[in-house]
Amino acid sequence: MPATEQTWRDLKVLHVVFGVSAIILLVATVTMLTVDHNRPWKKYQRTFRALETWSAAARVDAENSRAFAEKTTELEAALGQVRRADLDPQLVGQFLAQVESVPADAEAGALARADVEQLRNEADPDRRFALRGDLLQRFVDIIDRAQFREDQLAGSLKLRKAELDKRRADYELAIADGAPESRQQELLALADAKRAEVQEATLAFQQGNAHRKTLSGMLKEITASEDAAAKVLADHRQTLSLLRKTLGDRAPNLGKAVLELPVLDAFNGPLRVDQIWLPKLTLNNNFRDVARFDRCTTCHQGMAKSVPGQPTEPAYPESSMVEILLPTPTERPELAGDLTDTLQLEEIYGFQLSPAGLFDPETPTVSVVLPESPAALAGLQSGDVIAAVGGGRTPIRPVAVAALLENVSWGAPLRLSVERGVPQPYSTHPRLDLFVGDSSPHPMKTFGCTVCHEGQGSATSFKWASHSPNTPKQSHVWHDKYGWFNNHHWIFPMRPERFEESSCLKCHHQVVDLASSERFPEPPAPKVVEGYNLIRQYGCYGCHEINGWSGPDDRIGPDLRVEPNYHEVAQAISVDPGFAKMDASFKGWVGDVISSPDGNAARGRLREALEADASRGDEAVLSDRSHVLAALLKTPETPGTFPRVGPSLRHVGSKVGFDWLYAWLRNPQDFRPSTKMPRFFGLWEHLEGAGLEESQRYEPLEIRSMVAYLTSSSQPFEFVTPYEGITAAPDVERGKKVVEVRGCLACHQHADFPKAESMHGPELSRIGAKVASHPDGKRWLYSWLRNPAAYHPRTIMPNVLLEPVALADGTVSDPAADAVAYLMQSTEGWSAEDVPAATLSSDERQALEELATLYLEGRFPAEKAAAVLKNGLPEDSPIRGDEEAFVGLAAAERDEVLLNYVGKKTIGKLACYGCHDIPGFEDAKPAGAALADWGRKDPSRIAFEQVSHFVMHELAHGKHHGGHGHDEAAAHSTPAGEEAGHHEPEGGPEDTLPGDALGATDLAYVLRDDGEHVSPESVDPDTGYFLEKLLGHEREGFLWQKLRQPRSYDYKKVENKSYNERYRMPQFPFDAEQREAVMTFVLGLVAEPPAPEFVYSPTPREQARLDGLVVAERFNCGGCHTLQMDRWDIAFEPGALGEPNAFNDYPFLRGHFTPKEVADSLQTDVTGRLQASLVGMPSLDAETGEPQLVDEDGIPVEPDEEDVVFHRPVTLWKDAVVDGEPRLVGGPNLFVPEEAIQAGTHYPAKGGDLARLLFPVVIEDERAINPNVKPDDAWGWLPPPLVGEGTKVQSPWLHKFLLNPHPIRPAAVLRMPKFNLQSSQAAALTDYFAAVDGADYPYVYDARLDEASLAKAETRYPEHLEGAMRIVTNNNYCVKCHLVGDYAPPGNPKALAPQLGRVHERLRPEYVYEWIANPKRFLPYTGMPVNIPHDKPVSQDLYHGDSEQQVGGLTDLLMHFDEFAKRQFSLEAYLPAPANDAAATQPTTTGTVASTATALPSN
């Protein structure tokens, strides 16, 4: 059929369809472009730009205030003044003379002279001013002319030089080409001629140059004063011009608007994605590590902005509410009627309200706060939004203006509620000192954002960045506002606020470096450090190994593992039946390993001996068990470093009895509510029916069997023998005093001493009841107090060196026995209750057999297990292991064997050996899951079981066990269902509909079984957060519940498990906050260290500090000693701290301050206050021990007194610069106004609690003897602060002293105890002190210790040491108080001072020198006076020389005391009479005559 024009479809319809589809395509394309163009970050960037513009404008306005204008006028006037002053005629004369010295300028000189003349004759000031200007201009012209000539000469010189170069080259080429000699000579002549020309031109240029420079210099001198004035003016204007420039850069303009148009914005538009490229901080994408791109700052534009000039002060802090008291004038000031409200506010208060708010145009927003105005002094800041005035809300500007200007009760201050700061994403990082800032340790360009915060750094929209809400409410709000959802596919979701510190562990593997330090007094990561400390204190690592090493050189994270149990192995070997037959050296090695397990030698020999014994097969002396244990004596590649936290149970049979042990195991908190021991039994809240019955039936038997095993396996213990010659009977009162002042309270609590709060050791209030449960308990306690290491070689309890004391009545008492007497009656009436009878009832026996069967069936088939249980195993059975107990089972001891067997199995099941040293478990492995990378554990590999149902069930029924914190309170106070409505968004319409009150969110969470409604949003935010995580099967939820109710994972599961398969983790007594801290730590264990250059590697000095801190923390050095003083960063009004004292002392004791420090101390802030940082001690009240409160004159006042300006006296321990003046240590106390402290920050001291606690106690005790005691003296009897210890003592001495302390200060009420420190630990402490004080370590060289320098001093003054000795022994000086050699001054022992004979081994020479010069500069409370004032040396009869030489002499004597003493000593008396040789006939010097300096060898 031929084609026709007729179409198959109607073309018109087709056109319509095409048209419609084309329009749809167009719409789709435009939509695509719009969606692409309007990406959310652009909005944030625009808003931030407005924010910056706004604040720059506000600052321009503030700078541009009247004060600024006035200052400008003033400076301009000053400049004008200078400009009208007469020119110095002498300088002008010199200038003209110089001008005329050059002929070319002669004419100009003459003209200038005429001008000068004219100026001199002119009287009219205006005319003079003009003429003066003309003259200066003429001078400038002359200089310009000279410059012009100089330039010409320079050009000419350059040309000549070029010509010379050419001629020289021609000559040298001619030589190279071998041109004829004549030609060469010709060329050389030409070059020489040119050289002459060059010299001439050079001379001319130099003359011209000198002339011009001289003229310029002279003119500068002539105009010096006006140049200076002009510069001051320019500087004054510069701040403003810089701000104006910023403003110009930030403000929107047409150009920017064009560049932001779609498509055009691709070409370097002003809005763009900011990204930080971090090629080495890679992201682990499983198959490969990829570079990290952080685009967070695309939206978070203000993150790194600091206040200009203050690099750590955030420019845009995050929103918070601040209360401000704004003073008002006594009556409404009379103002001109035509002033705008803004100007009225400025007149009255000194601030302006912006015409429009920033984020909401309606809000009353402060734009300008004039410096030092009432508003500025009250603390109002630019950008503050006034939310309420005097309690009345001020949502819009007119209301606020009315409240501030009209409805004011004049004279009374106005209470303003101010919203300060900006919301996310505009706000600045709150810790610019630590993060983001260029001077911080983590600059943004190097570290980016997501390496700490996690989240998807490459995302540029809210929901894809994997933000993590901190509460269910927040997730709800985010979801509604930003379309947030929980993106499971991004495996590194951002850390929620509560866990943001977790990330620190990626790089800070030591953790202690995250605690506050002198550099960062504000704790950098308190929560994760708290978590670390809790894990350390509660010993989680006993069961859950946290291995920080993936290889010997590969550190992957924090390392918390139990240290190798060498000493436990050695102790086990020491009770081997064959041990007695071993030789003495073998026994010696065993003893060595027990007492000092860190030594390698004895351990190695012991292991070899054990292996040798094992290789003898049947001939072996020792048992198989000992041979097996030999392997544990090997040094692992990376040994753990943490001791087991619980006490050793190796001799527990000699310590406590059945009743106490039973009650303790059943529920440790029953006996000691503050215990760290977790609870293993009676955790039944998740159980019901048969499962519950099973627990109730078996648990008592398990406890009994554990007690049986612990008692029967306990090794014998040798009690310490009491001192002989004790004549006083033990006395409770004396014992109480011993406990109080001999240092127990540094670690222990006791109800009698409520102020002692340290939790380092166990609470002792009921200790009597515990020990009395054993017949030998008293003896045990005595032994323990006398020598703890005898019972437990690795205990952290020190030997407090309790020695017999002679009493006033002449009897001799044993303080240890006194303390025992006191502690034995400390019971608080506690006794073990509901403890079963010693013998088993038939029902109990039945249950015990069932338990034994459970274990036996794990080893034998069921039938054999039953047979073994009934009849035991035959004598020749080759069975090894725990079942060996059944070999030759006799009916009589059947109960005992069963109890022991089940007990050992139960201890193994519950992993008691994780914290305690238990015989038979030396080689047991950690029982729990390793945690080294738990923070990344795949949630699908975590068994959530039915726990979410249990938690929902509990919440729904208001039952809420196990919690101790606020979550518990919240769940208890109101039934969850009722609470639901309160957490809904405010005023939502749903609130009123009962049937629908829960809204959409909650429907998914309704617990339908009894109509209760529970959802994460219906409980308190913390519980809600974790509930949400639990329901979503996320790690956080699992961990939360595991720490709250570890056994609840058995909910509805026990029906399907055998009794021994149940969960075993005990319940730790954590409160909600502690739980979160522990979680913060555990969630941070990701085993993903970044590239080594990012991992924190401290300097050697810092490393020494950190290592020392760990030891100091373990042995609680801070319990007694202050390790770091209080620090107050105060803000005060100038002059508030009084006048400084005149300095009149040795020049080397002067304070050292840089000019910058002095200048900074004079810088007032916007409120007109000065800043200062004081380090020292608060002065304590002698009666109460509380910080003193005084008035401005230093008179003590009561806190409730009125009309007093409260001050706090502060004893400085570090030189401070205040108000531009030095305040030195050793000066009088500073009286710091309370208000100045409130306006700043106080960082409390670290350590020294016991010293503060005992301060009033020892004063009171001393008052009984000496009513005139000076309170400050008491510090000298207490554990000294160790601030400055590093520069004070010699490291080798300190190391030795720590390992074996001896008394130093006779006056001290308690001795430094002897800790079970290993040498390496003592070294760590020694290095710590040197490191924190910047002293040299471990080796120190001081010339003063060198014999050579002594010889030199003695050359100058032969009586150098003798003279010094005369001072020492003079009754007015040293021996008045100090022990010297065998001499002890008479009088009150409390007034005695340390032995001088040992100073040379203890103190550093430089310290001794400066100390003698002025002791108070180092120890403000010392009683030692300045014996040799700078301006008043001691009598020349004693020592000939000035003060410094005398101090030097004393120092040399003290540092060479042994040397000096040796000179007094001769071997003569000890030697046999010499034979008849020539020497014998010569006279010998007698032993008592000192060799003189001349007799010394000259070197």
Next chain:
Amino acid sequence: MHSNGFFLSDVAGFLGGYYTVLAIMNGVAALILWRRQSRTGWAMTWAAFSGVMMILASLALSGSASMVPVLPQAIRQLVNDLSGPVLYTLGTTAFLVLLFVFRKFFVQPMVAWSVFNISLLLLGLSMADENFAAIVMKPDNVPIVGLVFLLAFFTWVATKQAVVNDERIKQGLPVIEKVNDEKVLVWPDLVYTELICMVGVAALLLVWAIFLPAPLEEPASSVKTPNPSKAPWYFLGLQEMLVYFDPWYAGVVLPSLVVFGLMAMPYLDFNKKGNGYYSIEERKFSYLVWQFGFFELWITLIILGTFLRGPNWNFFGPFEFWTPYKVEVLNNVDLPQMFWVQWMNQPLPRAPQDAGLLTQIGYILMREAPGLLVMGAYLVLLPPLLAITVFRGFFAKMGFVRYMVMSNLMLLMLTLPLKMVLRWTLNLKYIISIPEFSLNF
């Protein structure tokens, strides 16, 4: 299942739009029917339906999550409880058979429209179930939902043509395609419509890309495979076969045979009828075999694999939460085990420890004798048997070679459903199981 609880409020907006579209669609349909005047009853019906949809839309958009219309929990529970691979396979088979048998009924536009509407309504009601929605609305799976409706539509169109043609052939009339065999112009009839389609598809893709972005999942990991791990949608049929067959058979042999079979089809087809027009009656055998292979053995398996196979490749009801903790019994046994141990009550023949290769093969052959016999009978005896019985006419028309190819292809195709039935009924794992050489069948 537990989620973060935003589901209903999120889905409500979508469902509101969805029901509104349904209402408009039916309103327009009613209007068209009304204007034609011939079907006023139906017009009224669809207008009423449209009204119901408007009510549902307003409920969904009411702002209260509890008002969102959803299939009653009891029904959802019932569906979950009833569903399983057996019911699914048999059910779809029965459904397809029903559609085929009553095709004359179903091709009526109003019936089809009703079925279409009911299915959309059920889809909407089901979508308010979080578990259902999580699977159906997953961006990966949305095209499969589209595929179901598209296939249904095109199959319906073709069937309708065929039914009409069959009727005409019965009445002696020429088929529709012959009646309308006018030539058309390349422009505008072909190229213009193609252009319009192009524009339409481009717009659709743009809108799709904007509002349903491609899913971005977590980085691949060698230590963690996603659960469930699914093949691309077009291979889900193959993946389903892996449940019943050894990988070499399900993954290599059968797919090759599919390709081979498709290539062989023109050469096997001896039926000259049905060229250039739709017809079922004239090509019943070809039609049924094709539809069985395509729908039953491919499409339904894709749908099964997409929507109903969850973690651990377990079967989940459409409203069931995909928990990885679901456990199913998998105690399947091989035929030799069944024969020797269960029926003959003697151990499996096993070669002595140090036997040579040939001896071992001998023992293996003996052990696998039952399976080998069964398979031999199936593939060797059955074709001739069929040739003299059911396919007598075919054999005559096709000749030996073509017949053998056809019958073997068909028998191999049938191994899949047969194996499925054997698995369900006898827990049979493999008919022949030679793990020594990785040969299982």
